[in-house]
Amino acid sequence: MPRRGRGGLPCGSATITLWRRNHATKRVICITHLQFCESPQHAVHYLLAPRSLEAMAKNFASQLVKTLEKQGVKRIFGLVGDSLNPIVDEVRQSSIEWIHVRNEESAAFAAEAESLVTGELSVCAASCGPGNTHLIQGLYDAHRNGAKVLAIASHIPSVQIGTQFFQETHPEQIFQECSAYCEMINSSAQGPKVLHNAIQSTLAGNGVSVLVIPGDVSSQEIQEEGFIDSVYAKGRPVMYPDAEEAARLAKAINDAKTVTLFCGEGVKNAREQVLALAEKIKSPVGHAFGGKMHIQYDNPFDVGMSGLLGYGAAREAMYDADLLILLGTDFPYNDFLPTGNVAQVDIDGSHIGRRTTINYPVVGDVGAVIDTILPHVEEKTDRSFLDKQLRNHARALNHVVDAYTNKAGKSKPIHPEYVADTIDRLAAEDAVFTIDTGMCNVWGARYITPNGKREEIGSFRHGTMANALPQALGAQAADRNRQVISFSGDGGLGMLMGELLTAKLHDLPVNIVVFNNSSLGMVKLEMMVAGLPEHETDHEHVNFAKIAEAIGIKAIRIEDPQDVESGIKEALAYDGPVLVDVVTDPNALSLPPNITWEMMMGFSRSATRTVFEGGVGRMVDLARANLRNIGGAGVIEINKL
Numbered sequence: 113m114p115r116r117g118r119g120g121l122p123c124g125s126a127t128i129t130l131w132r133r134n135h136a137t138k139r140v141i142c143i144t145h146l147q148f149c150e151s152p153q154h155a156v157h158y159l160l161a162p163r164s165l166e167a168m169a170k171n172f173a174s175q176l177v178k179t180l181e182k183q184g185v186k187r188i189f190g191l192v193g194d195s196l197n198p199i200v201d202e203v204r205q206s207s208i209e210w211i212h213v214r215n216e217e218s219a220a221f222a223a224e225a226e227s228l229v230t231g232e233l234s235v236c237a238a239s240c241g242p243g244n245t246h247l248i249q250g251l252y253d254a255h256r257n258g259a260k261v262l263a264i265a266s267h268i269p270s271v272q273i274g275t276q277f278f279q280e281t282h283p284e285q286i287f288q289e290c291s292a293y294c295e296m297i298n299s300s301a302q303g304p305k306v307l308h309n310a311i312q313s314t315l316a317g318n319g320v321s322v323l324v325i326p327g328d329v330s331s332q333e334i335q336e337e338g339f340i341d342s343v344y345a346k347g348r349p350v351m352y353p354d355a356e357e358a359a360r361l362a363k364a365i366n367d368a369k370t371v372t373l374f375c376g377e378g379v380k381n382a383r384e385q386v387l388a389l390a391e392k393i394k395s396p397v398g399h400a401f402g403g404k405m406h407i408q409y410d411n412p413f414d415v416g417m418s419g420l421l422g423y424g425a426a427r428e429a430m431y432d433a434d435l436l437i438l439l440g441t442d443f444p445y446n447d448f449l450p451t452g453n454v455a456q457v458d459i460d461g462s463h464i465g466r467r468t469t470i471n472y473p474v475v476g477d478v479g480a481v482i483d484t485i486l487p488h489v490e491e492k493t494d495r496s497f498l499d500k501q502l503r504n505h506a507r508a509l510n511h512v513v514d515a516y517t518n519k520a521g522k523s524k525p526i527h528p529e530y531v532a533d534t535i536d537r538l539a540a541e542d543a544v545f546t547i548d549t550g551m552c553n554v555w556g557a558r559y560i561t562p563n564g565k566r567e568e569i570g571s572f573r574h575g576t577m578a579n580a581l582p583q584a585l586g587a588q589a590a591d592r593n594r595q596v597i598s599f600s601g602d603g604g605l606g607m608l609m610g611e612l613l614t615a616k617l618h619d620l621p622v623n624i625v626v627f628n629n630s631s632l633g634m635v636k637l638e639m640m641v642a643g644l645p646e647h648e649t650d651h652e653h654v655n656f657a658k659i660a661e662a663i664g665i666k667a668i669r670i671e672d673p674q675d676v677e678s679g680i681k682e683a684l685a686y687d688g689p690v691l692v693d694v695v696t697d698p699n700a701l702s703l704p705p706n707i708t709w710e711m712m713m714g715f716s717r718s719a720t721r722t723v724f725e726g727g728v729g730r731m732v733d734l735a736r737a738n739l740r741n742i743g744g745a746g747v748i749e750i751n752k753l
């Protein structure tokens with residue numbers, strides 16, 4: 113596939129190679145090697161040098177691909193081109209599928225999603241120069257999300273490094289910030305060692321690893337198959353807390369009359385322990401976005417989410433408690449955290465205390481810490497604080513839910529909340545949702561109902577736009593029989609719209625739902641909060657359904673709320689890639705759950721749009737159910753709701 117021209121002719125992988133056998137030397141000699149190249153320099157330096165037949169089957173590229181096969185790698189996401197060609201040729205002869213994307217950024221997003229869904233090693237690749245710089249965006253996201261991704265970053269010929277050669281960058285430098293391991297392979301003899309270290313680093317949970325490989329090094333003969341049979345460590349050790357830190361936390365819990373637990377992604381493997389602690393000390397349980405899928409479902413102590421996307425009574429429960437315990441969360445929003453009596457449990461000690469003042473720090477796995485302290489924690493019998501927060505939570509949800517779900521089915525323009533709620537009801541129990549940054553984040557946070565089987569993937573830490581579609585491609589490639597649904601904003605889809613071609617090329621049966629409001633809704637909201645007049649947030653309407661149809665993808669256009677349910681059902685039942693273009697209300701914005709005076713003044717200064725609070729979907733059902741745990745008062749409360 114041709115690389116994009118940067119001031120010249122297209123450059124890519126398409127080659128015509130003529131070989132001649134020299135009977136005197138019994139060597140195969142390349143007499144002609146033609147490439148679609150951007151410059152004569154590339155054509156010269158990628159002519160193949162004389163190679164023996166044996167060496168042709170035993171170069172570093174071959175060893176690299178064999179190692180990946182042995183580690184169970186099923187596919188590589190990437191865009192072929194020049195310096196990457198020796199590796200691509202070995203992939204061609206292997207069991208590994210090459211998933212051709214339209215932008216290397218998407219390759220990294222797709223590999224990230226595949227790894228997050230499978231828990232295994234995933235691989236992406238890019239050619240030198242611009243190919244590498246495109247890769248960076250997606251790798252930032254993969255690294256911050258802790259995906260086990262190996263990125264193959266090819267490089268210019270080794271003899272030209274440092275000469276300002278065509279397409280020269282310094283990938284071993286530019287990838288440092290978005291990886292835990294990044295090294296350049298300088299020779300085929302060094303290659304196996306660096307390859308092993310890169311794979312082991314990412315499998316150990318350190319984040320992204322990057323291999324920088326000059327094109328000529330990939331073609332170099334290897335002397336032995338060293339490291340190809342290495343067995344990699346994949347286990348996750350359990351970290352138990354320091355005895356003194358654990359004892360201080362247990363005492364703090366016993367001394368506090370009321371306690372609130374606030375959970376992040378670190379509770380993923382500690383759900384039972386968290387609920388056991390909450391039961392013993394009668395604690396409300398709130399969560400960050402990262403903890404939602406792990407702790408919110410079937411939780412009798414749930415009081416919702418805090419933060420910019422929050423809902424319910426989580427914030428009140430955090431501020432009103434005598435002791436707040438942060439469990440496995442590096443929650444970044446300082447304004448939503450109290451500075452009083454706060455404890456923090458995290459496996460990474462560097463996370464402790466960087467968001468708010470911490471009185472009781474504990475380093476360790478959340479589950480191991482709770483197992484350690486639970487026998488020493490005194491049971492609390494007074495559940496009045498918990499019951500109060502459960503009532504507050506149910507009221508907060510009930511206040512808005514009907515307006516944005518049931519009643520919204522008749523409102524035009526279409527409420528995006530209604531669309532999200534409908535998708536949530538109709539989606540499979542084990543569906544994978546990929547969520548674009550922006551207002552789609554809000555709808556994903558508030559409407560996707562967790563159940564222990566579903567997964568939700570987004571750029572929740574890096575916060576880039578356009579992540580949803582390429583992540584959906586990666587999740588779908590990992591399992592073509594699992595339902596994958598992309599919540600794509602029109603702004604995000606427009607950035608990497610070329611990946612619709614990828615979905616079609618590989619017939620990946622993704623469900624691409626476009627929340628098409630012709631607006632950058634989150635940016636608009638940010639401007640309004642700051643009291644600024646909105647500017648350049650709205651743009652000309654685009655019919656994405658027609659674009660999808662033009663490239664051969666099934667498309668469903670929805671402009672009437674009465675067609676939402678039938679359109680979504682049709683899409684989810686279709687066996688193949690499908691795009692649902694839903695024209696939604698550009699005025700449907702979402703306020704944070706707690707509005708400051710400064711925010712209100714900002715809205716009053718820029719009040720040119722209607723701003724909605726946003727609903728919460730089926731989460732209100734859990735809140736109402738939890739009131740039953742209160743007893744008599746709860747029955748009365750249910751009747752009021």
